[in-house]
Amino acid sequence: MRNASFAALGLLAVMSVASAADDIGSIEACMRANVPRALQVKIFEMVATDRSGGTRTLSGRLYGRLDENRIEAMMRIEQPPDMRGASYLVREAEAGRGEDMFVYLPALDKVRRITGGMRDSALFGTDLSYADVRQIAYAFTDDSLRLERSETFEGRPVWVLSMSPDPDNALRFDRVLAWIDQQSCMVIKAEFLQEGAVRKRFSGSTADLAQSGPHWHLTRARIDDLQQQTHTELIITEVLSNQELADRLFNPRSFHLGP
């Protein structure tokens, strides 16, 4: 659940440097090239809205980097005040070994390593789970990735990719459709299907695409859980890419101390 934070925000912040030709290999390469060496989301905000219209807002900072091609991410909550300082650290383990996740809760003043059972959990009571995001991430390395069609989205050309994961991966959704903006190679929209029905939807707008240096990111997106009838707005105010980030931010012993 916690490491989902990085992944969820990563969806917004994954960047693109070049457009690609209409074949799956080129599209995949274009999307892989989007992952920056280092990433800092200065302020992110998540506004989760429940079925009855009630909202909960969390805001904080996100730091991420690629270390030997393994993702490391740290999230630190700034608001609300009673959650301030709560932090997560996610470190991708060696291939096939999943991730290490560490949690720091200021009220307990303890760091705990969490394993197992988190993939389907909601992120801070929001509508995206780590498993959902990982499924998208897998989409770009999965053999089942297919280019379904090209179409336009908000007047811009997009590729529609589909992925049907191996059932042995025990992923919740049996199909994912992703709309990739051809100019930025950004995921603008994604649908998570189960038994042919769309259960979750990630949606952004090309109008919210912004650049940080040479990279693109979405400043705003929405995740709808169509089954729970809830949704979460994600807002990113500033993204800095390829800046050097201190190692202590990704160290399980010191990450909770913050920058």
Added chain:
Amino acid sequence: MMLLSRLIEQAARRPGLILLAAALLSLLALLQLFSLPQMTPRLKLDPSTESLLPLGDRDRQVYERVRSTFGEVETVLMSVRLSPMFTPQNMARIEELTRELLGFPGVKHVFSLGTAANILADGQDVELGSFTRQAAQDPAAVKDFVARIHANPLYRGVLLSEDGEHTALVIGLDAHGEERFRRDDYTGQFRELARRITGSDQVWLAGSPVVKAASTGAMLRTLFLSLPVTYLIAIALVLLAFRSVRATFAVVLTVSLALLWTLATAVAMGLSLNLVSILMPPLVVTLGLAYAIHLLSDFYDSPARSQAERRERRLEVMNRVGAGLLLAGITTIAGFLALMPGGLLAVREFALLSSIGVGYLFLLILFFLPALLDHLHCAPLRRQWGQAFTDRWADRLAAFDIKWRRPIVWTAMILVVLDLWLAAGIQVGTNYIRAFREGVPVREEYEALNRTFDGANLVSVLIETHVNDALTDPELVQGIDALQQWLREQPEVGQAVSYVDHLKLINQSLNENDPAYFSVPQDSAAIKQLLLFAGGEEIRRVLDARLRSALISVRIRVGDSVEITDFVERVEARLAELKPPLNGSITGTPVLATRTVNAIGRGQGVSLAIACFVIWAMLALMFTSARAGLWALLPNLVPVSIYFGTLSLLDIPLSPTNSLIAAIVLGVAVDDTVHYLTRFNRDARATGSELSAVGSALRSTLRPSTLTTLALCLGLLALTGSELRSQVQFGLLASFTLFLAWVSGLTLTPALGSRLRIVTLWDLLRMDLGPSPQHTIPLLSGLSLRQARIFALTAKLESHASGDLMIRQGDFARDMFVVVDGTLEVSIDRNGERKVLATMRRGAVLGEAGYFGQRRTADVSCITAVRVLRFDAVDLERLRRRNPWIAATIFRNLNRVQAERLARATAMLG
């Protein structure tokens, strides 16, 4: 009434037009009912139980709030027996089963060993994988699972049975899933899936969706069977009773048209057939049959050969049946409409559609059926089947009723009082599970699950604060914890689980699994952080995003509404003690269903009172007397009160199903009373003797009333084939009550009627006394037109042909006459010579000597056709008792007439 009279006259004259109009209306109804060109039916069947829930009240609002806040609509419990349970293979099977179940549309979540986290704390590490995941990663870990589950208050008795051989899967459905559950037979699909994946031969399913689906299926099967059975009964009875295929066809067509029009009206009104209103079609057919039998009996009484004779017969039959049919229809509708105030939506729609159906039946049977019978050239029988038998019994019954009048009336009175006293002890309640017969899977599986998992009925306690983050306040959390503890101590409760359990467990897990930390943190921020950071989907289902409302899921062992009511009352008293800002409400389908049952029970008295009042008012209006209305109502109150007394004696609780019986029977049974009294009134007037009218009225009504009772009882007994005991009970009790109504109608009604000289509104309006009788007939001076007619109906209106000798000089008599129209001549015989004394016209009073006990002093013969009112002292005495003001005016007028006559005689002598 006058309008009806005119309509009858017009309809009798133009049978072709009636048939054509009915055909056109039926065509329109067909077009309304089916959409062209595929002819797909527009009328929908709505088997959902939504309409069975109370509308707009506080309970419903709480239920809706839970749905809107937490999204969950219903929960299904599945139990799978695996022995031994904890093997890596079985864990993999449970995971697969969980995954497959999650794939069903409408399934929102599955809580099972495949999704529940087995929290393992080891120093700094906290493992949150599910049991099945952990088993897959480390097969040796399964040996600790039993101990882990028993140590976890969230899972103990929830995921694993006490004997460790059964595991439960709690399947949450959303609104979409609830609808699909029944439509797509999820019960069967889930069971088959579990058997296939796990290889278990013991898969049990329980929960409200399972019970609702089974109940709905059983009801639909029964009702789909009952409609053709009712038709078969109708055909068999009419064929047997009237031995005419054409008449049978006519009746079936008439009744079918009424049903067609009713269904088309339902479509036009945007109504679907719900679980209660689906009772309407067989009911309309049965009632139509009952009405038609009365009309056929009269129709076959009067032979007609020529066109003119047929027209006369139509007019006569329609006139004879019209008033009774109208009153029968109105009282039946009153019975149905009495179910509406405060009733559930399903019951209201049933009452509305049934009332509309009865209205159409009235129109079609009164206007269409006679026209169709004539059109089909249905020839009257020489003797109708069973007529000789019923004639014999009618005479015996009449003699019995007259001889034992007082004991019959007293017995009836005592029975009413005794049964109403017994009825005070009737319990209101139902048991939705025990409504199924023993051996039916839904009942067996529920009971097995209830035993094995210490409760299979799920209710929720909704905790609300209306303050964001309030549920992280340690003091309030402790309050909820104490409430939960109290709930667990209740004898009905098997399990009570809330976010507080999750919170304690997470706290312990993040504190090196130290049991001392299985507690509520004393800091609000700590609670919030634990809930938001470590809380997963399971917490989201019981705690809202703003941390201000939560659910305590309570599993109870009881399914009887009486026991649930007792539990709910205790819980509500405890909830009232919660410290502000905590507010608590108990909800869930069992709670709502129980409230519904109780509301029906409470509303039963009101429904019956309304039905009785409306029916009495109708009868009083029809018989122009409050007392006559009461006497006509009493024979129908007897069976209804015996019905309630029987419920009490047999310890049968008043349930939603059997609560319909009293109002329906009251509305239906009063039809026979109306038919009898109308006939009795006519015969009494014709013969001038109430006692002989008892016999003749019984002779003409015994056969049709027996046939209609037979039809109704047989139709209702078709329900005894149901899988649902409640429907079997409904069929048996309703037919029993109708049988009682029949017995009452044959004994009490004639016994009461034998001393009752009634004047029907019909008679009153049709009584023709010429223009302004109160101004042109001195005896009626000072009365209103209505009062004049009441007097005329208390007396006897006689017609005499020109030349008739109406009064013979020297005869002994006790009655007198008032001339309504025509001319009479008064003469005496003097030594063989006839001497005319006077010529009498409209308004003249004759024969007063006879009235005062003297012999007739003169002959009175009719010069023209004459109509006179004849009355005697008995009539005037009856008038004095029933209408003293009219009697006083008549006596005054009579006095005045006599005084004038005396004055004239004195003047002549002078």
